[in-house]
Amino acid sequence: MEITNKIPSRIIELETSIKLLEYLKSKSVIDDGMYNFCINKLMNKLTLEKSKIDDDYINNTSNYKILT
Numbered sequence: 615m616e617i618t619n620k621i622p623s624r625i626i627e628l629e630t631s632i633k634l635l636e637y638l639k640s641k642s643v644i645d646d647g648m649y650n651f652c653i654n655k656l657m658n659k660l661t662l663e664k665s666k667i668d669d670d671y672i673n674n675t676s677n678y679k680i681l682t
Contacts, residue, residue, distance in 0.1 A: 622636055623679050628660045 632653065639649045 622663065622667070622671070624663050625660065630655055632656050632660075634657065 635644070635649055635656070639646075644652075647674050662671045
């Protein structure tokens with residue numbers, strides 16, 4: 615298996631959501647409870663998406679849709 619730099623758009627979307635939550639927490643827009651709840655949900659989804667990655671997943675172009 616060759617090393618690839620492709621990152622599926624779903625993983626990018628989840629990581630962007632995590633960064634947004636970190637920003638909102640730093641600005642005190644959301645409280646610790648809501649932050650922890652959302653981060654735990656996103657981390658579970660991120661772990662699931664990363665576990666799906668194999669050669670077929672990497673070569674499927676529908677996993678690299680443009681984020682808008």
